[in-house]
Amino acid sequence: MFDRTPLRVGLAAFSLATGSLSAQVTLRARQLPSPNQPVFVAAPPGDTGRLFIVSRLGQVRVLQLPGETLLAAPFLNLTDVQIFDERGLLGFAFHPQYATNRYFWFYYSRSSDGASVLARARASQANPNVADAATIQDVLVISSAAQIHQGGWLAFGPDGFLYFALGDNATSANAQSTTSLRGKILRIDVDGADDVPGNADDDAFPSPLQLYSIPPGNPFAGAGDPGRDEIWALGVRNPWRCSFDRETGDLWIGDVGEGQREEVSVLASGQAGANLGWPIMEGNRPFNGQPLPANYVAPVFDWRGAGSSIDFPNTCFAVGGYVYRGNAVPCLRGTYVFGDGCGGVASIYRAPNGTLSDFTVRTPAEITVSPATSFGEDASGELYVASIWSHAVYKLEFVSYTGADCDANSISDGCDIRMGLSTDTNTNSVPDRCEGLCTDIDFNNDGLYPDNNDIVDLFTVFGGGACPAQGVPCDSIDFNGDGLFPDNLDLTHFLSVFGGGGCE
Numbered sequence: 001m002f003d004r005t006p007l008r009v010g011l012a013a014f015s016l017a018t019g020s021l022s023a024q025v026t027l028r029a030r031q032l033p034s035p036n037q038p039v040f041v042a043a044p045p046g047d048t049g050r051l052f053i054v055s056r057l058g059q060v061r062v063l064q065l066p067g068e069t070l071l072a073a074p075f076l077n078l079t080d081v082q083i084f085d086e087r088g089l090l091g092f093a094f095h096p097q098y099a100t101n102r103y104f105w106f107y108y109s110r111s112s113d114g115a116s117v118l119a120r121a122r123a124s125q126a127n128p129n130v131a132d133a134a135t136i137q138d139v140l141v142i143s144s145a146a147q148i149h150q151g152g153w154l155a156f157g158p159d160g161f162l163y164f165a166l167g168d169n170a171t172s173a174n175a176q177s178t179t180s181l182r183g184k185i186l187r188i189d190v191d192g193a194d195d196v197p198g199n200a201d202d203d204a205f206p207s208p209l210q211l212y213s214i215p216p217g218n219p220f221a222g223a224g225d226p227g228r229d230e231i232w233a234l235g236v237r238n239p240w241r242c243s244f245d246r247e248t249g250d251l252w253i254g255d256v257g258e259g260q261r262e263e264v265s266v267l268a269s270g271q272a273g274a275n276l277g278w279p280i281m282e283g284n285r286p287f288n289g290q291p292l293p294a295n296y297v298a299p300v301f302d303w304r305g306a307g308s309s310i311d312f313p314n315t316c317f318a319v320g321g322y323v324y325r326g327n328a329v330p331c332l333r334g335t336y337v338f339g340d341g342c343g344g345v346a347s348i349y350r351a352p353n354g355t356l357s358d359f360t361v362r363t364p365a366e367i368t369v370s371p372a373t374s375f376g377e378d379a380s381g382e383l384y385v386a387s388i389w390s391h392a393v394y395k396l397e398f399v400s401y402t403g404a405d406c407d408a409n410s411i412s413d414g415c416d417i418r419m420g421l422s423t424d425t426n427t428n429s430v431p432d433r434c435e436g437l438c439t440d441i442d443f444n445n446d447g448l449y450p451d452n453n454d455i456v457d458l459f460t461v462f463g464g465g466a467c468p469a470q471g472v473p474c475d476s477i478d479f480n481g482d483g484l485f486p487d488n489l490d491l492t493h494f495l496s497v498f499g500g501g502g503c504e
Contacts (some may be wrong), residue, residue: 006019024403026333026414029367029385029394033070035061038386038393039090041376048379053393056088062129076131082111088350090152096160103197107152107160114140117152118164121318139211146170149238155244158269161215162190167238172279175235178220178227183278187232188212211367219273227335233267235276241320241374254320254338257282261308262318262340263299283308288341310359312343319372326381329398331415339372339382344475369394406434433475442476460496
């Protein structure tokens with residue numbers, strides 16, 4: 001995963017629809033204070049005043065917002081951590097009700113016995129910026145012989161269960177074996193009947209180490225199935241960073257390849273038992289000659305070399321990212337931001353129907369960072385990039401719009417359409433208002449539509465008055481683009497479109 005030996009490839013393999021909407025947003029990466037070897041960034045649900053930065057060396061540090069002050073005392077400070085090759089403190093997740101129960105989970109490689117450990121603890125009741133070390137408990141301990149392919153992503157899904165990605169531990173057969181937890185995405189229930197972790201009623205196992213139960217719907221659960229009950233999906237090699245789309249609940253999985261393909265897969269919300277193919281497939285390329293497994297789910301895109309879906313100028317390992325759902329860069333919403341450990345930061349848009357477009361490599365021209373090794377998301381959905389090599393965390397921020405701006409509103413045409421500020425009836429990436437077609441029904445461009453103010457403001461302008469909207473120009477009163485205005489057909493057509501009809 002952290003092998004930075006790059007493979008130089010060309011961009012000729014790029015075969016997606018080459019739209020230009022996301023590319024019309026220029027971003028920057030602004031460096032924040034960070035501990036050494038940051039490997040993840042997260043925030044408790046609803047907590048917009050803090051970022052928690054996870055260091056692979058065994059610490060979690062708090063960055064206070066605003067002001068971006070890195071607190072000197074670590075939130076979590078583990079000492080029995082093996083830091084070698086791809087091992088260390090790798091995963092971290094807050095409980096959905098963290099604000100009231102103070103529970104969090106973390107995944108690390110233990111130095112004393114070489115095991116991979118999922119553990120939990122609580123924040124101190126007296127000091128929310130420090131974990132209570134006395135509450136640390138092992139939840140799941142897995143023996144480990146290899147130094148690589150540890151996975152390590154943790155997150156709570158929209159269903160409230162804890163998801164846990166584990167690599168194949170450098171043994172590819174593990175990924176297809178349902179009796180091994182390696183090479184899998186796991187799903188466990190860490191809550192009891194009273195929805196408070198840590199009580200006896202959330203322990204459905206005789207062992208005191210397994211402080212969880214199995215959620216209904218896990219594909220191999222049940223007394224008659226020899227498969228491990230914790231498994232949710234299988235067939236991954238080294239899933240290095242996954243994420244849930246805040247809006248759809250879809251699970252995005254970045255998986256590091258053997259050397260021919262890096263890949264990203266998407267599982268629909270609630271999709272159980274998917275087989276992502278490793279080692280039968282590496283990306284979209286057959287790997288070991290065996291037939292495709294049942295429930296095989298192909299990657300949505302892959303990269304490295306001829307025949308791949310997309311490609312970076314340099315590649316070495318996949319770094320899964322996030323579908324952007326923040327508010328600071330509206331044109332980027334719905335765009336998946338991810339990276340390659342040698343190729344940098346990129347973005348790609350996936351439409352609701354699954355169509356991919358706008359693949360854009362954003363480094364080094366826009367985002368001048370050391371190669372990304374992880375991404376993170378704050379409570380507001382804004383995105384961050386972490387690099388263990390530059391010991392830095394960066395926040396991704398909006399800089400400007402670029403591209404054609406036919407209506408001179410300082411927003412590129414493609415972003416006007418993506419953001420819903422303009423319609424594009426003939427799907428030619430030019431706002432209808434610039435082509436003499438019916439303009440969109442947000443007449444006063446206040447971002448609220450359809451609302452009564454659009455009708456009131458239209459009548460005001462139609463009658464010779466000024467546009468009452470503040471800071472933005474109203475659209476042309478030649479609503480239907482017939483060259484006659486003001487005429488009654490403009491009003492008729494506007495009310496027709498306002499009511500859900502077409503522009504006649």
